[in-house]
Amino acid sequence: MKAPTREELAQSGTLEELYAKLEKVAMGPGWNKPTPSLWASPRKTFQPGHWRYEQARGALDAAGRLINTELAERRNLILVNPAEGNTYGTVRTIVAAYQMIMPGEWARAHRHTPNALRLILDAEPGTYTVVDGVNIAMEPGDVLLTPNWSTHGHGNNSKACAYWLDFLDAPLVQLLEPMFFEPYEDDDASHAAFEPEPPAATTDSPFVFTLAETRRRLAAAPATPEAPFGTAIELGSPALDTIALHMMSLKPGVRTQEHRSTANNIYAVVRGTGVTSVDGESFAWRRGDVIAAPAWRPHTHEATSDALVFRVTDEPVLHKLGFFRTP
Ligand SMILES: [Fe+2]
DSSP states (O other): OOOHHHHHHHHHSHHHHEEEEEEEOOOOGGGGGGOSSOOSOOOOOOEEEEHHHHHHHHHHHHHHHHHOTTSSSSSSSOOOOOOOOOOOOOOOOOOEEEEEETOOEEEEEEEEOOOEEEEEEEEOOOOEEEEEEEEEOOOEEEEEEEETTTTTEEEEEEESOEEEEEEEEEHHHHOOOOOOEEEEETTHHHHHTSSOOOOOOSSSSEEEEEEHHHHHHHHSSOOTTTTTTTEEEEEEESSSSOOEEEEEEEEEOOOOOOOOOOOOOEEEEEEEEEEEETTEEEEOOOTTOOEETTOOOEEEEESSEEEEEEEEEEEHHHHHOOOOOOO
16 A cells, blocks of 8 residues: 555544554654663563583584584584573573584684684593684683684594583674674685694684683782682683673682673683572582573672683673663
8 A cells, every 4th residue: 555645644633543654654653662662770681591511411412423514514502591582692692502523523614703702611632723724722721712704613633522612792793783604715625734633733822711821810810709700810801802701710608799780791610619699590500501690680609619610791892882880
């Protein structure tokens, strides 16, 4: 049907008649919205959550039998927040995933605008990531960056399956829409060049924070066990344009001060055991587990054994846009 003219709109006799005509010109009456567009303080859309490495290991081992890296760009398990309507993000801006690569496999190289990083959980020497042509070793507790548009592929020349946690700002990129992705055209050639053994991997790269260096820095940091993140150091400043990374050392039996901000936080356990309480829900974690503390959810941590916890947060985004707040 033809769009109503100025006169036809002006002559609307009732609100219902006006609303019907407005629909045809893709306008909506701001005084009659089905849902409010502003609210007094952040809504609790995304839920606190806990994902267990033990369960992921079982599922990845099955996927190892059922899916090979020829079929899948990556063999990974996405940690989907159970928020209503959500099908991807772990929190609003960041997605976390467990990934596994089997001995002798190569997860082919590609690049994309989403910033990515990974925390290595279990890997034997011989597991590596190539970032922009540089071969970087992946060892447990290491954090490896692949920033926006860097080409990266993963290889495993060890005898054991390698497991890690990926974190990407892909949900944010989906929201803002500057998404670009491309496979690396010379992937076969570049990978073939590594047969049968890739060149020695380095740990001397701006793209990796090794656990050894992280431990050394933590040991030298002033002890603040009761601070909201325990005794913590930052990896990078920030590590990526959209994501800041911190390693937290938690002392057993000490409850950290409550933290609440407009930023999202995801915690991943490098070692130890403990409990994180997020907005009234308590999650007892162990090595490799992941906890989501979405924006504006107050939370605290308490280790039950010496613990190292990795914090992934979108604070840089909130700061850059002027939206970072605490109560
Ligand atoms: Fe990737």
